[in-house]
Amino acid sequence: MAYQMDDVVDKWSTAILQLQIEEAENASMSTKKVCGRDMDKDTILGHLLGKNCQQKSGLYIVSIVGTGGMGKTTLAQLAYNHTKVKAHFDERIWVCVSDPFEPIRVCRAIVEALQKKPCNLHDLEAVQQEIQTCIAGKKFLLVLDDVCTEDYRLWEQLKNTINCRASGSRVLATTRNESVVKMMRIAYKHPLGELSPEQSWALFHQITFFEKSREKVEELKAIGEKIADKCKGLPLAIRTLGNLMRLNNKKEEWENILNSEVWQLDEFKRDISPILLLSYYDLSPTIKRYFSFCVVFPKDSVIEIDKLIKLWMA
Structure with missing residues (x-):
């Protein structure tokens, strides 16, 4: 036509x-x-900035849990872009995880966020080493938005990569699934309601x-x-x-x-x-x-x- x-x-x-x-x-x-998320934001900030953190060692992971459309990503963005958070962390990294959870894709996204340029590495081990080099001695905030996988073996590949971090680093994950919270062994779970x-x-x-x-x-x-x-x-x-x-x-x-x-x-x-x-x-x-x-x-x-x-x- x-x-x-x-x-x-x-x-x-x-x-x-x-x-x-x-x-x-x-x-x-x-x-x-x-509207309506001031208390939620303050609670998340408290855990990210250490005020509400009771964990002495290990990777400190905070999660925001709620059904679709509840505003999990919006709340995570409020915390991620807060002036105190920007000043507190040496590096801030935002990765959209979604489904399927592919360690190589997530790790490459982390490298690109840290280096502010495309990642040309395609071998998982090489990418993991690059991440460890970039975050060595640095206090970072890693946001994993929309985590869906319940497979601990996949999560472990990423977790082991970022465990060599400076004290005070944080991971903030958003998810719809309570099973994901258990799988990631979250230190603090924040349920988000209507x-x-x-x-x-x-x-x-x-x-x-x-x-x-x-x-x-x-x-x-x-x-x-x-x-x-x-x-x-x-x-x-x-x-x-x-x-x-x-x-x-x-x-x-x-x-x-x-x-x-x-x-x-x-x-x-x-x-x-x-x-x-x-x-x-x-x-x-x-x-x-x-x-x-x-x-x-x-x-x-x-x-x-x-x-x-x-x-x-x-």
Whole structure:
């Protein structure tokens, strides 16, 4: 099927504009306070900075445990980027682990984070030695985001690599699985629960009514409270719907979301994906196509916008 060049350019421009809008919106929202996690953040900081640490020797591992969409990664980022943490550790390393847990991939990611350049080593032992050289005598914080494996043999390959560290080093792991906590022999486990109704509404209000007029807020507030309540205290669901509703100013559209059949799906009781579907369905047909194309990238990949646009063009 042939396309007129003007049509293709228009579609590229639309997609690029959408990305720019989202980037600007995320930047404006990133400066906002994360609602309802102050006590959680303080507790994690206490263990990372040594105030709540009772362990005298061995690798001190802290975990954040909770179901999907609970905000584990967000909480870990708050701690990782805290000014006191930056000043306390000689090195900070962030690795997205996910599934499957591949020691060589995780170790190469650690080397790249430490050396700030691509790792050209492909032998596990060589990479492990490189890590030990980089962290020798240094106090480091290693964040392992989204650990899924329950295989201690795989974890041991990484654990033995980073055990030769300066006193005061920490590992912060996020996971959904209690079995992972036992397997890693965590020193401190921090369970992350749902936001309270008040915290849920505060977060939803912060995102949804950003730069809306007072009159519009009053018109939509009652519906918004019901929508926030349906999110069951899940921060990701609240943020996703909050950003969706922020772009909708018509009361009828808000009522359609409130009365959507998605809320009745059994999957919502154990998975946040139906909420994400609401956001996806609201996209224009053109943007849906561009968004769907992103499935070609592996999980946790850093997607460069220029490269993505060229792939779209191809």
